[in-house]
Amino acid sequence: MSQAELVVRSALPALDPENPVDLFVAKGRVLGLHPAGAYPAPEGAKVHDAQGLVLLPGLTDVHAHLREPGQEWKETIATGLAAAAKGGFVNVFCMANTDPVNDKASVTQFMLDKALATHPRGPRLFPVGALTVGLDGKELAPLEELKAAGCRAFSNDGRPVADSELFRRAMEYASDLGVPVIDHCEDPFLAPHAGINEGAVSARLGLRGAPTAGEAIQVARDCLLAQYLGVPVHLAHISCRQSVEIIRRAKAQGAPVTAETCPHYLALTEEACEGYDTAAKVNPPLRTKDDQLALLAALEDGTIDALATDHAPHAAHEKETPFDEAPNGISGFETALSVTWELAQRGDLSTRALVSAWCVRPAEIFGLPLNRFQEGDPADFLLFDPKARWKVTPQALVSKGKNTPLTGRELTGVVRACFVAGKNVL
Amino acid sequence: MSWPHKDLLDVTQLAKADALAILNAAASFQEINSRPVKKVPILKGKSVVLFFAEASTRTKTSFDVAGKRLSADTFALQKAGSSLSKGESLKDTVLTLQAMAPDAIVMRHNASGAAAFIAQRLDCAVINAGDGWHAHPTQALLDAFTLTRRWGSLEGRTVLILGDIAHSRVARSNIHLLRLLGANVRLCGPRTLLPHAVGALGVPVFSNLDEAVRGVDAVMCLRLQLERQQAGLLPDLREYSRRFGMNQARLAKAARNAVVLHPGPINRGLEIASDLADAPESLILDQVASGVAVRMALLHLYITRKEPKE
Ligand SMILES: [Zn+2]
Numbered sequence: 260m261s262q263a264e265l266v267v268r269s270a271l272p273a274l275d276p277e278n279p280v281d282l283f284v285a286k287g288r289v290l291g292l293h294p295a296g297a298y299p300a301p302e303g304a305k306v307h308d309a310q311g312l313v314l315l316p317g318l319t320d321v322h323a324h325l326r327e328p329g330q331e332w333k334e335t336i337a338t339g340l341a342a343a344a345k346g347g348f349v350n351v352f353c354m355a356n357t358d359p360v361n362d363k364a365s366v367t368q369f370m371l372d373k374a375l376a377t378h379p380r381g382p383r384l385f386p387v388g389a390l391t392v393g394l395d396g397k398e399l400a401p402l403e404e405l406k407a408a409g410c411r412a413f414s415n416d417g418r419p420v421a422d423s424e425l426f427r428r429a430m431e432y433a434s435d436l437g438v439p440v441i442d443h444c445e446d447p448f449l450a451p452h453a454g455i456n457e458g459a460v461s462a463r464l465g466l467r468g469a470p471t472a473g474e475a476i477q478v479a480r481d482c483l484l485a486q487y488l489g490v491p492v493h494l495a496h497i498s499c500r501q502s503v504e505i506i507r508r509a510k511a512q513g514a515p516v517t518a519e520t521c522p523h524y525l526a527l528t529e530e531a532c533e534g535y536d537t538a539a540k541v542n543p544p545l546r547t548k549d550d551q552l553a554l555l556a557a558l559e560d561g562t563i564d565a566l567a568t569d570h571a572p573h574a575a576h577e578k579e580t581p582f583d584e585a586p587n588g589i590s591g592f593e594t595a596l597s598v599t600w601e602l603a604q605r606g607d608l609s610t611r612a613l614v615s616a617w618c619v620r621p622a623e624i625f626g627l628p629l630n631r632f633q634e635g636d637p638a639d640f641l642l643f644d645p646k647a648r649w650k651v652t653p654q655a656l657v658s659k660g661k662n663t664p665l666t667g668r669e670l671t672g673v674v675r676a677c678f679v680a681g682k683n684v685l
Numbered sequence: 686m687s688w689p690h691k692d693l694l695d696v697t698q699l700a701k702a703d704a705l706a707i708l709n710a711a712a713s714f715q716e717i718n719s720r721p722v723k724k725v726p727i728l729k730g731k732s733v734v735l736f737f738a739e740a741s742t743r744t745k746t747s748f749d750v751a752g753k754r755l756s757a758d759t760f761a762l763q764k765a766g767s768s769l770s771k772g773e774s775l776k777d778t779v780l781t782l783q784a785m786a787p788d789a790i791v792m793r794h795n796a797s798g799a800a801a802f803i804a805q806r807l808d809c810a811v812i813n814a815g816d817g818w819h820a821h822p823t824q825a826l827l828d829a830f831t832l833t834r835r836w837g838s839l840e841g842r843t844v845l846i847l848g849d850i851a852h853s854r855v856a857r858s859n860i861h862l863l864r865l866l867g868a869n870v871r872l873c874g875p876r877t878l879l880p881h882a883v884g885a886l887g888v889p890v891f892s893n894l895d896e897a898v899r900g901v902d903a904v905m906c907l908r909l910q911l912e913r914q915q916a917g918l919l920p921d922l923r924e925y926s927r928r929f930g931m932n933q934a935r936l937a938k939a940a941r942n943a944v945v946l947h948p949g950p951i952n953r954g955l956e957i958a959s960d961l962a963d964a965p966e967s968l969i970l971d972q973v974a975s976g977v978a979v980r981m982a983l984l985h986l987y988i989t990r991k992e993p994k995e
Contacts, residue, residue: 459885465797465819465857470881535798579776581796583817 261285265681266300267307270314270642272632273614282314284638287680292632307683309642312675315614316630317349317639318596319621321519322416322441322495322567324588325351325384328369329358334572334659336370337377339592340384342658344684346568346592347674349382349639350627355389356417362389362400364408371409381679385411385625387441390429394418399429406436411625414441416495419477421447427484434490439625441493444477444502445469445543454540454587456529458547464535466582471550474543475501482509482516491515493624496569498524498543500553507562517624519565519616520554522598523589523664525608531664537578537585539664541571555602558612564620566613568595572660575653590660594651596643597670604645604671638681647673688990692804692811693983695820696862704865708830710982711975715834717754718978728757731788731988735761736778737814739795743949744814744823747973748791751980757788757988779803788988792816797854810987818852824948825858827979829866831971832903835944840867843940845897848907848929848956849878850886855907855948860886873897874907874929877918894929901939906931906947906956922955932958936966944968 263283272280272292279295300306325339334342336353343351353370355361361370367386374384388405390413392398402413413433419442420426426442433440445452450473455461457468478494482505485492497503497520506518528547531539539545557563571588578585599617602608622629630636651668653661676683690698699707717725733752737745745761752759762782775794782790782803789810792800797817804811815821832839844863850856850872863870872879873891883890891897898904913919936943945961947969953959962969 457881459882462880462882462885463857465817465854467818468881535801576774576776579774581775581794581799581802581817583796583798584775 261290262301263290263304265305265307267309267314267642269295270309270312273313273315273610276313280314282632282640284681287638287682289630289632289634289636289638291634307676311644311646312642313645315347315641315643316618316632317641317677317679318347318617319350319625319627320348320568320570320592321352321412321565321621321625323351323353323570323592324356324572325353326572327357327373328366332574332659336373336384338657338659339570339572340374340378340382342592342656343382344677345657345674347596347641347643347677348592349677349679350385350622351382352385352387352412352625354387354414354416356394360389360394361386361410362392362394362405364404367405367408367410378684380682381684383679387412387414387416389413390415390440391420391425396420396422396425399432402433402436402438406438410438412439412441412493414443414495416441416443419443419445419447423480423484427488430484430488430490430492439491439493441495442477442481443495444474444481444497446473446476449473449476450543452542452587454542454544454582454585455532456544456546458529460529460532464532469544471499471501471546474499475505478502479505482506482514485509485516486512486514489515491517494518496521496524496543496567497554497563499546499550503553503557503562507557510562517564517620518562519567519621520558520563521567521569522591522595524554525551525602526598527664532582535582536664537580537582538589538662538666540582540585540587541569541589542587555607558608558616564616564624566595566599566616567621568592570658570660572658573662574659575661578662588662589664590656590658590662592658593656594663594665594670596674597672598665600643600645600672601670638678640678641674642676644673644675645671647671649673688986690987691990693822693987694800694804694811694813696822696825696858696865699865701865704826704829704862707826707979707982707986708833710986711830711978714981715975715978717981718974723754724756725754726756727985728752728755728988731757733757733759733984734782734785734787734790735759736782736790737761737793738799739793739815741793741815743973744793747976748814748980751977751984754977755981755984757984775799775802776806779806783807789984810990812983812987815854817854818857819854820858821854822858823976823980823983824855825862826983827972827976828859828905828946828948829862830979831946831968831975834971834975835968836902838867839863842902843869843871843900844903844905845871845873845901846905846907847873847894847897847931849909849913850874850883850907851878851880852910853907859905860888864888871897871901875919878913894935895938898935898938902943904931904936904939904943904945906945908948908950909952909956911952926955930954930956930958931961933961933964936961946972948972
């Protein structure tokens with residue numbers, strides 16, 4: 260056995276905070292997790308005092324928008340990964356709706372080069388390749404080429420494939436390559452990118468809303484195809500009860516579907532759009548309290564497997580317009596863990612479900628190495644101060660995207676250290 | 686008089702006393718409009734920008750006449766031919782307007798919430814002349830004024846709002862204001878032209894016009910955008926007029942002396958039968974006259990509010 264190079268002292272395991280532990284790390288991997296003080300730190304080992312801090316496996320975000328290439332004024336891979344690290348993410352999947360679209364190896368390679376140049380030690384970047392050329396939903400992108408270049412999933416996120424035949428073929432072709440497909444579920448006719456739920460608030464404000472059925476119809480299609488073909492599909496940013504119920508039924512019948520939701524759907528409702536607040540404009544839109552309760556229950560029972568941020572940074576001037584004209588999206592990396600941690604503190608979500616949804620299931624679904632704190636696991640972990648309070652302000656965020664409806668809110672919990680393969684990247 | 690509001694963005698900002706104060710002021714301005722010389726100097730030296738980012742002849746003309754009768758200087762800024770058509774952002778337009786230092790801006794815009802957006806960024810009074818599907822407070826006030834002139838008070842009266850409720854800022858503002866002033870409101874229109882969460886508007890909804898009209902004191906017809914048919918919200922327009930067109934036979938089922946209103950411009954024979962539009966029960970031209978008086982009252986209240994107190 261190799262000698263520990265790093266010892267993290269007296270951390271509180273998220274699932275067993277009564278019993279502080281020491282974490283021993285060597286060569287980027289976990290050597291062992293022991294009761295605090297059980298073993299001395301070997302000579303020469305770096306000791307990191309984690310008194311009062313919670314120890315969590317590193318978070319994996321399977322759904323983010325980093326905007327580079329093409330929209331660097333919103334975010335760059337450098338600023339995006341810095342924000343991700345600050346949020347506790349060790350793995351980040353970036354969507355293909357860049358400019359140019361990530362539908363060829365050169366774009367994938369450019370992204371990976373940028374990540375390596377700016378964040379050589381992590382967080383790790385996993386480009387998501389476009390499912391169709393130009394995200395146009397007309398012909399399949401060169402999926403094998405994209406896989407070879409380093410894409411770890413395929414998705415038409417942002418411009419979902421309406422053509423069910425084409426989507427079926429995409430699922431089949433991707434499954435041959437062993438690469439998962441992520442679908443943004445939205446019937447583009449029924450849920451026209453409205454950015455606000457069709458409901459009481461949209462009726463009052465005089466805005467065209469997106470009905471929950473527009474999402475659920477596409478969720479149903481994907482579940483039916485997954486079951487019929489025996490091919491997995493991962494459903495992105497699920498926002499409503501109807502979708503949850505369809506996924507639950509499909510899973511019970513053995514359909515190979517997995518799903519994610521985002522912190523903002525758990526913490527906010529359509530009321531956040533009152534006053535035409537464009538910071539709360541997101542696609543799918545913020546829904547109702549009832550949808551929130553369904554999503555929380557679904558995370559708890561595993562119907563929804565994972566959490567993801569759908570980090571979607573925009574420049575201030577782009578959101579400073581009338582609601583209809585503003586782009587959809589919330590900047591999410593840096594508030595994600597605090598928001599969900601608070602839900603767990605309030606008892607709306609168990610810590611077990613939180614750890615599973617942020618750390619375990621995303622890695623399992625996308626075949627990434629997973630840290631269960633057993634010998635040989637990657638030393639991907641974070642130290643989280645569960646008592647620290649911070650205020651969400653544009654200055655407090657390192658992402659270029661300051662667009663969050665949580666601006667001005669006090670949140671609980673700060674990531675003090677984010678270790679990727681044994682190195683603190685914060 | 687002291688006036689607590691900087692802007693008129695939506696009737697929901699107004700207390701009942703505010704609304705009644707506006708109607709009272711309008712009554713005195715209505716009198717000016719019947720004089721041989723229809724001009725008073727009370728806003729002399731004041732400037733009013735008419736910023737119409739969406740086409741409108743009637744409302745713009747009404748505000749223009751109202752401003753001129755109060756001796757204000759009015760300036761029109763329209764979308765066509767202005768920098769607006771070159772993709773300038775609304776924020777930049779607002780900053781340009783600010784630099785012109787107007788006393789009031791009257792704004793029409795196709796985006797819901799646009800009036801609130803500019804009001805937050807401007808020091809002068811902003812009067813919303815219609816924003817998207819959201820609000821049209823001056824239309825609601827002129828409708829209430831028209832009905833008040835007819836009835837004395839709206840207390841206990843029942844008004845049916847008929848037609849395309851979903852896409853109507855006129856309906857949204859009227860539902861609120863009429864109820865604020867003591868009237869009962871009903872809605873009627875095809876399901877495709879009602880907001881999905883119509884219950885959130887808090888008034889009874891009918892799908893059958895013959896039932897909806899029973900016993901009402903006024904029917905407020907809304908203008909139908911003819912594109913709604915192409916958008917798949919309606920079958921042919923003939924069917925619409927058969928189901929939801931207002932006519933004499935239907936008005937006969939309403940209360941005695943019931944009246945009809947329409948914010949104009951009318952699609953004759955579609956929302957309202959041509960003969961009914963011209964009948965004594967029609968208040969359509971009264972609405973136009975009321976519009977000038979109400980807008981005079983509003984310009985006066987919102988502009989003079991900023992006068993330094995002696
Ligand atoms: Zn998406």
